[in-house]
Amino acid sequence: MKKYRVGIIGCGAIFMLHAFPLHKMENVEIVAVCDIKPQALETAKQLFHCDGYSDYRELLKRDDIDVVHILTPHYLHAEMTIAAADAGKHVLSEKPMAISIADARAIVEAGKRNKVTIGVISQNRYNAASVAVKEAIANGSLGKVLGQRVILSWTKPASYYQASDWHGTWDKEGGSLMIDQAIHVMDLSRWIVDDEIVSVEASIANRNHPTIQTEDTAEGLIRYRNGVTSVFFATNNFTFNSPVVIETHCENGTALVEFDKGVITYKNGKELTVVNDPTTTMNEADFKAFFNEDSSQQAMRTLKEWGVVFMPVTWKAPRGYWGVTHNKQIENYYASLAAGVQPDVTAAEALKSTELILGIYQSSKEKRPIDIGKELTWAPESA
Ligand SMILES: NC(=O)c1ccc[n+]([C@@H]2O[C@H](COP(=O)([O-])OP(=O)(O)OC[C@H]3O[C@@H](n4cnc5c(N)ncnc54)[C@H](O)[C@@H]3O)[C@@H](O)[C@H]2O)c1
Structure with a gap:
């Protein structure tokens, strides 16, 4: 079974909805995270025992990374997705893929040009x-x-x-x-x-x-x-x-x-x-179990000392208002990579x-x- 080595760019509010399912998948290993905010970066590193970068271009230079998740503010999606594709990485980006029509089309082209698979989150x-x-x-x-x-x-x-x-x-x-x-x-x-x-x-x-x-x-x-x-x-x-x-x-x-x-x-x-x-989607019990692990508790203590409110700390019901199915789309994306077929939500879609x-x-x-x-x-x- 091929193991996909993953880098995640952007460790903000949505980070855990990607990192957590990835952490649970047998054929995936989170090897690096990236954020320009030192606290977010440090926490993500501690939680998933991986390397950290403040410059995403350094993360993209690593030739042992197969897939990059892009979870940054919208205006950065096109630049980062195209740079990752040009570096030969597969990409799973948060929505929206881009904020201009020219950039959105350029992302589709970058996927074709580099023969990489670009997926965009539409978990609902x-x-x-x-x-x-x-x-x-x-x-x-x-x-x-x-x-x-x-x-x-x-x-x-x-x-x-x-x-x-x-x-x-x-x-x-x-x-x-x-x-x-x-x-x-x-x-x-x-x-x-x-x-x-x-x-x-x-x-x-x-x-x-x-x-x-x-x-x-x-x-x-x-x-x-x-x-x-x-x-x-x-x-x-x-x-x-x-x-x-x-x-x-x-x-x-x-x-x-x-x-x-x-x-x-x-x-x-x-x-x-x-x-x-709820047992098939991301749910509170899963998160609680994760945050009860020793290493995670340490990371959360550090976080509290910094006064950072990280989503799971106040997690009563995962995104109570809608859309807790990131795990399913992420599973579809990696199953598609493994099978050599296109995922459900491609850049073209x-x-x-x-x-x-x-x-x-x-x-x-x-x-x-x-x-x-x-x-x-x-x-x-x-x-
Ligand atoms: N699918 C969903 O239901 C859902 C829900 C929430 C957010 N989102 C999407 O997720 C993305 C991120 O949203 P969020 O709520 O996590 O935002 P956020 O502001 O909480 O997090 C963004 C993170 O990106 C980091 N960042 C900014 N510039 C960077 C750079 N140059 N290099 C590396 N990191 C950088 C920030 O420091 C921050 O930690 C957005 O596209 C948003 O629309 C999707």
Whole structure:
């Protein structure tokens, strides 16, 4: 069995959702981590007994690293992904793949040019509800898709942006609500309809976050080649992270993703409900066991001395509001590498959702529908 040697760049909030599943996989070894913040770097090194770098280019110079995970602020994804691919590494990047359309396309090219596998995280495709809905539509039992609605009403208090040196900016985050939070539901909606997007007509606004440059509200309509239209509304101005809704209306019934629950309702009265099985996803018990190991306790003590709040310290329910299936996508990525096939979410696949998000921004700015195939030119400078 080939053992994949892995480097992780970026040891912030999402770090454990990558490092922990990797740590548990038999055919993977975390050999190096990288962060520009010394405390984050030191903690990650201690937790996983590996080497540490403050300059990612030094990590990429190592010829004993096969795969690199990129978990940094959005504006760094393209630069780091392309540099890693050019260094001959396979890459699994956090979403979004990039914040400009030119960079997103360049990532796909870099993967082809270097014959490496570039994957992009879209973990909610692995939620039981998403899988059930996708399957019910793909197997034809619901008949043709007629239309779709997508609703996301979450909360991002001002303190969330105050605590970050990159969220809430066009140049570093590349937008906020759509490219960071709603990208998950938009990716699922497109994956469920499973057709080419022709055009996007949308508007974004900042209604209640005066301290940030970017949007906290968006609505719009997406037209697919097969005639389906998908309507969406998203906001970060609600008072809690309420369950997301993706309802797909089909000839023979409806398929609903509501948070962790999938409900398929047929016109003949038959109904199928699927809920998440927490034992198959990342869960609190696993984390507790890990942090009870001696070495991990030492790392956590160091961390507390520094006054750093690292996610698992306050972990009551892993990302209670949605999306604890990183482990499943990471397993699919490595199984695909081992089998010499493409993973579920390749750079080319992620490009389609990136086009959708950037098309929404461009449509809002230009106040007209954007033909995704012909007119998309978006970069953060266009904002
Ligand atoms: N899939 C999901 O559900 C999910 C959830 C949260 C975050 N994310 C994504 O994960 C990524 C990281 O988000 P986060 O919340 O962990 O952010 P974060 O700010 O908590 O962590 C980012 C880390 O990158 C480090 N960094 C910055 N510049 C660097 C550089 N030049 N070299 C090395 N390290 C550098 C920072 O010091 C920080 O520790 C983003 O793309 C975000 O959208 C995904």
